[in-house]
Amino acid sequence: MSEALKVPKQAARQYPKPPEGSWTEHYSELDTDPVSYESSISPKFFELEREAIFKRAWLNVGRVEQLRRKGSYFTRELAVAKASLIIVRGMDDEIRAFHNVCRHRGNKLVWSEDPRVETSGSCRQFACKYHGWRYELDGKLSFVLQEGEFFGIDKSRYGLVSVHCAVWKGFIFVNLAEQPAQSLREYLGPMITAIDYPFEKLTQRYYYRGDIRSNWKVFLDAFQEFYHPPILHGRQNPVMRQADYRDKGFYTSHFQIDGPHRVGSTSGGAGGKLVPEFYNPIEQVMRSGLFGPWDASEIVTGQLPPGLNPGKKKNWGLDSFQIFPNFAIVFWETGWYLTYHYWPVAHDRLIFEANAYFTPPRNVRERLAQQLGIATIKEYALEDCGTLEATQMGLESRVVSTFPLGDQEFMCRHLNRVVHNWVEDYQRKQAEGR
Amino acid sequence: MMGAARLPAEFSDLERFVHDWCLDGEPQRYAKRLASTMDEIQEFYDAIMPRAEEAIRYLEKFPIDDLPDDALRLLKLLYSLIVISFPVEIWRQPQIPDTHLAQFELKIEPLP
Numbered sequence: 001m002s003e004a005l006k007v008p009k010q011a012a013r014q015y016p017k018p019p020e021g022s023w024t025e026h027y028s029e030l031d032t033d034p035v036s037y038e039s040s041i042s043p044k045f046f047e048l049e050r051e052a053i054f055k056r057a058w059l060n061v062g063r064v065e066q067l068r069r070k071g072s073y074f075t076r077e078l079a080v081a082k083a084s085l086i087i088v089r090g091m092d093d094e095i096r097a098f099h100n101v102c103r104h105r106g107n108k109l110v111w112s113e114d115p116r117v118e119t120s121g122s123c124r125q126f127a128c129k130y131h132g133w134r135y136e137l138d139g140k141l142s143f144v145l146q147e148g149e150f151f152g153i154d155k156s157r158y159g160l161v162s163v164h165c166a167v168w169k170g171f172i173f174v175n176l177a178e179q180p181a182q183s184l185r186e187y188l189g190p191m192i193t194a195i196d197y198p199f200e201k202l203t204q205r206y207y208y209r210g211d212i213r214s215n216w217k218v219f220l221d222a223f224q225e226f227y228h229p230p231i232l233h234g235r236q237n238p239v240m241r242q243a244d245y246r247d248k249g250f251y252t253s254h255f256q257i258d259g260p261h262r263v264g265s266t267s268g269g270a271g272g273k274l275v276p277e278f279y280n281p282i283e284q285v286m287r288s289g290l291f292g293p294w295d296a297s298e299i300v301t302g303q304l305p306p307g308l309n310p311g312k313k314k315n316w317g318l319d320s321f322q323i324f325p326n327f328a329i330v331f332w333e334t335g336w337y338l339t340y341h342y343w344p345v346a347h348d349r350l351i352f353e354a355n356a357y358f359t360p361p362r363n364v365r366e367r368l369a370q371q372l373g374i375a376t377i378k379e380y381a382l383e384d385c386g387t388l389e390a391t392q393m394g395l396e397s398r399v400v401s402t403f404p405l406g407d408q409e410f411m412c413r414h415l416n417r418v419v420h421n422w423v424e425d426y427q428r429k430q431a432e433g434r
Numbered sequence: 435m436m437g438a439a440r441l442p443a444e445f446s447d448l449e450r451f452v453h454d455w456c457l458d459g460e461p462q463r464y465a466k467r468l469a470s471t472m473d474e475i476q477e478f479y480d481a482i483m484p485r486a487e488e489a490i491r492y493l494e495k496f497p498i499d500d501l502p503d504d505a506l507r508l509l510k511l512l513y514s515l516i517v518i519s520f521p522v523e524i525w526r527q528p529q530i531p532d533t534h535l536a537q538f539e540l541k542i543e544p545l546p
Binding site: 205210211213235281282354362364365367368375379381382383387 | 496512519524
C-alpha cells in the first residue's frame with residue numbers, strides 16, 4: 001500500500017484524478033515503487049529489446065503520401081533490427097515491404113551514394129548494382145544475367161524476402177516477425193483505432209532528424225511527461241516563466257492506457273487567449289508559437305475528430321498518443337499534428353525524427369504561422385536533446401539504481417513496465433522453446 | 435550600393451539585409467544565426483521587426499505559390515526573422531544554452 005498523494009486543493013479540483021487517488025494506482029498493472037533504469041544503460045538488455053520488441057511489434061515507417069505514384073519507393077534503415085527495408089507502391093497500387101537484400105549474393109539492393117543512408121525515388125523494377133539481377137515491384141525475381149550459367153535456378157524461389165506490411169489511416173506499419181501475433185488493427189487496439197482524423201488533408205510536411213547520445217526510452221520519456229516543461233523550457237515561454245508554473249508545476253488533465261499504448265492530454269495553450277505580456281513579441285506578430293498557429297485550421301472547425309480528447313475534458317489543448325514501442329502522434333487544438341519516432345541505434349544512442357503536418361497554407365500569413373510553430377519545436381527539442389545526453393551519463397554512472405516517478409510521470413512508468421513485460425514474455429517463450 | 439531593387443519598393447529600407455539574411459532554407463538560416471554576433475542579429479531584428487506586420491499584409495495579397503521574386507525575397511527575410519527572434523527575445527546569445535553538442539536538423543520543408 002503506497003502513501004496517498006498530497007495534491008494542493010486547487011489542482012485537485014482543476015485536474016481531478018481517478019477514484020483510487022492517482023492515475024498510477026488506477027491501473028492495477030502498475031505499482032508505485034521507484035523504477036530501475038538499468039534497462040536503459042545495459043547493452044545486454046538492448047540486445048533483448050531488439051528481439052523481444054522491435055522484431056515483434058508493428059513499427060510505423062512512414063505515410064502513404066510518401067508513395068504518391070505506382071513505383072514510388074523509399075528505404076528505411078532499421079539499425080535496431082539490423083535490417084534495411086524497401087517500402088514500395090506496386091503497379092496494383094498495393095503497398096509492400098521487402099528486405100533490401102538481393103537474393104543472389106546479398107548485396108543491398110536499393111541505395112544511392114552511401115549504402116548507410118536512406119533513399120527514395122520511383123522506378124518500374126529494382127536492379128541490383130552488383131550483377132544486374134532484377135525484381136518486379138511485387139518482389140518477384142524477373143531477370144538473371146546469364147541465367148544458363150546457374151545450376152537449375154527456379155526464379156520463382158528467389159523473390160525478395162517480404163516483410164509484413166499494413167496501413168492504418170495512411171500510416172504504413174511493418175512487422176519483422178515471421179508471423180505477427182496480431183493484425184495491425186488488433187495490435188493498435190480500440191483507443192488508437194477510434195481516432196478518425198483527416199490525416200490526408202494535412203499535406204504540408206516538415207521533417208526533423210537528430211542523432212542523439214541517449215537511450216531511446218530515456219529520450220522518449222521526456223516527450224511523454226509534462227512535468228519538465230516549466231523548468232527545462234521555462235525560459236522560452238512567458239507563461240511558463242510565471243511563478244505560478246515554476247513553483248506549482250503543471251498538471252496533465254487526462255491519462256489513459258490501452259494495452260501497450262497510452263495517451264496524455266493537457267489543457268489548452270494555443271495563443272491569443274491570454275494578455276499580450278504572456279507572449280513573445282514574435283508570437284504576437286506571427287500569431288503562432290509553442291502550440292502552433294493560433295488560428296484554427298479547417299480540421300477542427302465544428303466538431304473535434306472522433307477519438308481525440310478521450311477524457312472528454314473541457315479546455316482541451318492536445319493529446320499525446322504513444323503507440324508502442326517508438327511512435328507518437330500529438331494532436332493540437334488548432335488543427336495540426338506532429339509525429340515522433342524514436343529509433344534505437346545502440347543502448348546509448350537513437351535517431352530522433354519529428355514530422356509536423358499542417359493543412360496547406362492559403363496565404364503568407366498562414367505560412368508564417370506554421371513556420372514559427374516548427375521553429376519553436378526546434379528550440380524546445382534542442383533543449384531536450386542536450387539534457388537527455390546528460391541524463392544518460394548520470395544513469396550510466398550507476399551510483400543510483402532506482403528512481404522515484406510521480407503521478408505526472410505515469411506514462412514513463414507505463415512504458416518501463418510494458419518494455420519489461422515484452423522482454424520477459426520473449427524470454428519465457430525462448431526458455432519454453434517456442 | 436544602389437543596384438537593381440531586390441525588394442518591393444515599400445521595403446527598400448531592408449535592402450541592406452538581403453545579402454546576408456535572404457537565405458533559401460531553414461538550415462542555412464540557422465547556420466547564419468549561429469555564425470552571427472548578437473550585434474548583427476540585433477541590428478537585423480530592430481530593422482525588420484517593426485516592419486513585419488506591414489510586410490505580411492503586403493505579401494498576403496499574392497497567391498502563396500506565385501510570389502514575384504521581390505516578394506519572395508521579402509518572405510525569406512521574414513523566415514530569417516523567425517529564426518533570429520529566439521536569440522533576441524529569449525536567449526541573449528545565438529545558441530540555445532546547454533545544447534552545444536545536440537543536433538536536430540530540418541531535412542524536409544515546404545516551398546516557398
